[in-house]
Amino acid sequence: MTPEQNRHAAQLAFVASGAELNIGTPEECPLPVDQLVATRGDEPYVRERFSAGLTAHVYRIHAQGQDWTLKLAREKCKVQNVDGQTSFLNEIQRRADLRHLKHDPLLTDRLSAIVDTRYASFRHGVLLSPWIEGVAIQAWDERQLLQLFDTLVALLLGGLFEWDLCTGNTLDDGQVRLFDFGYMYRFDPLRAFNSNGTAMPQFHAAERFETRQYFAHLLRLEQDGERLALDAFTLEKRIAVEAYQGLRAELASRGAAPVVLDWLDGIIATWKRALVNDVSELYLQEAWRSHWLDLHDDLSGQTCTPSTLARIGWLERTARERYADVQRLVVVESKNRLFDQLREARQLAQRWQVA
Ligand SMILES: Nc1ncnc2c1ncn2[C@@H]1O[C@H](COP(=O)(O)OP(=O)(O)OP(=O)(O)O)[C@@H](O)[C@H]1O
Ligand SMILES: [Mg+2]
Structure with missing residues (x-):
C-alpha cells in the first residue's frame, strides 16, 4: 500500500470504529459543548458566519471576553474524494500533533504562527480556536513571505506536510x-x-x-x-x-x-x-x-x-x-x-x- 492508501485505510477505520478523539476537555470550553454543537448562526454570541468553508461551518463567536472560531463539521464535506471526506478527522489529528510539537523547545517559537486549539471533539464535530484578527493576503510582501517560509520549514522539521496553502x-x-x-x-x-x-x-x-x-x-x-x-x-x-x-x-x-x-x-x-x-x-x-x-x-x-x-x-x-x-x-x-x-x-x- 502507498502511504496515501495507508492513511485512507487508517482514517476510514477510525471513523467506522466509533472511537472519539478529543483535544482539551469540555471544562476548558468558554461555552458548554452542547451549546457549541447546536449553534446555527442566529445566536447572540455569534458575531460572524462563514459560508466559504467546504469542510465545516465556521462561526466567529464571543464568549468569556474574547472571540473564538467555532468550526462545526458539515454532514458531508463538499470535497468529493476520500481526502475531503476524512478532512475533519484529519484536522483534529493534526491539531493534536501540533499541540505536541508546540511543546518541543526547538520548535515552540517557530510554530507560534500556528493557531492554538482550545477544544476539539471528533464525534461532536466541533473545533474551537482563538479568533485571529487578521486579513486575507492579496499581495505578498517580503515580511509575509519570510514568515510563511519560516513556518513551513518548522512544520517540515516537525514531520508535517501541508498540501492546501490556498x-x-x-x-x-x-x-x-x-x-x-x-x-x-x-x-x-x-x-x-x-x-x-x-x-x-x-x-x-x-x-x-x-x-x-x-x-x-x-x-x-x-x-x-x-x-x-x-x-x-x-x-x-x-x-x-x-x-x-x-x-x-x-x-x-x-x-x-x-x-x-x-x-x-x-x-x-x-x-x-x-x-x-x-x-x-x-x-x-x-x-x-x-x-x-x-x-x-x-x-x-x-x-x-x-x-x-x-x-x-x-x-x-x-x-x-x-x-x-x-x-x-x-x-x-x-x-x-x-x-x-x-x-x-x-x-x-x-x-x-x-x-
Ligand atoms: N482562527 C480563525 N480566525 C479568523 N478567521 C478564521 C479562523 N479560522 C477560520 N477562519 C475563517 O474561516 C474561513 C474558513 O475556515 P477554514 O479554512 O478553517 O474552514 P474549511 O471548511 O476547512 O475550509 P476549506 O475546506 O474550504 O479550506 C477561513 O478562510 C477564514 O476566513
Ligand atoms: Mg480552509
Whole structure:
C-alpha cells in the first residue's frame, strides 16, 4: 500500500470504529459543548458566519471576553474524494500533533504562527480556536513571505506536510498565520519528500504555496505588466532558496538520507541558476505546473471557482502563444490533445462552480 492508501485505510477505520478523539476537555470550553454543537448562526454570541468553508461551518463567536472560531463539521464535506471526506478527522489529528510539537523547545517559537486549539471533539464535530484578527493576503510582501517560509520549514522539521496553502487558509495579523489543517499529513522528513514518501518529488512546500496560491497572485500581477510578476516571483524564489538551504542544513545535521538531501540540492541549484541567469524560463515552467496542478486539484474535488477559470485561460493563452517553449520546459501532450484537455477542463470547471 502507498502511504496515501495507508492513511485512507487508517482514517476510514477510525471513523467506522466509533472511537472519539478529543483535544482539551469540555471544562476548558468558554461555552458548554452542547451549546457549541447546536449553534446555527442566529445566536447572540455569534458575531460572524462563514459560508466559504467546504469542510465545516465556521462561526466567529464571543464568549468569556474574547472571540473564538467555532468550526462545526458539515454532514458531508463538499470535497468529493476520500481526502475531503476524512478532512475533519484529519484536522483534529493534526491539531493534536501540533499541540505536541508546540511543546518541543526547538520548535515552540517557530510554530507560534500556528493557531492554538482550545477544544476539539471528533464525534461532536466541533473545533474551537482563538479568533485571529487578521486579513486575507492579496499581495505578498517580503515580511509575509519570510514568515510563511519560516513556518513551513518548522512544520517540515516537525514531520508535517501541508498540501492546501490556498488563499482561504492564510491570514495576516502582523504575523502570517495558518489555521486550517484538513489536508496536512504526517511524513518522515529524514526519509521522505512529502506524505507520499519518495514517489512524488514534484511536491514540496514552496511548490504547494506557488500552486495553491502564489501563482494566482502572479497571474493578477501579469495583467499590470510582466515585469511586476517576474519581480514578485524573484523575491519569492530568493526567500525560498534561503529557507530551503536552512532546511537542508538542519535535516543533514539530523542524519537525513542522501535521497532527501540530493533532492533538495537539486531544487536549490535549479532556483539559484535561474536567479543569476534569467528567471523568465523558470517562471514559465513553474507557472505552467502551478496552474495545471491547481486546476486538477479543483477538478478532482469538483470544487471550482472563477479563479479555476482564470487559470484555464492562462493555460490556453500560453499554449497558443508559446507552445514550443512550454514543450521544451515541461512534459506536455501534443498541441491538439492539450487543447482538447483544456476544452474539457473548461466545461467541467463551469459545471462544478461552487457558490
Ligand atoms: N482562527 C480563525 N480566525 C479568523 N478567521 C478564521 C479562523 N479560522 C477560520 N477562519 C475563517 O474561516 C474561513 C474558513 O475556515 P477554514 O479554512 O478553517 O474552514 P474549511 O471548511 O476547512 O475550509 P476549506 O475546506 O474550504 O479550506 C477561513 O478562510 C477564514 O476566513
Ligand atoms: Mg480552509
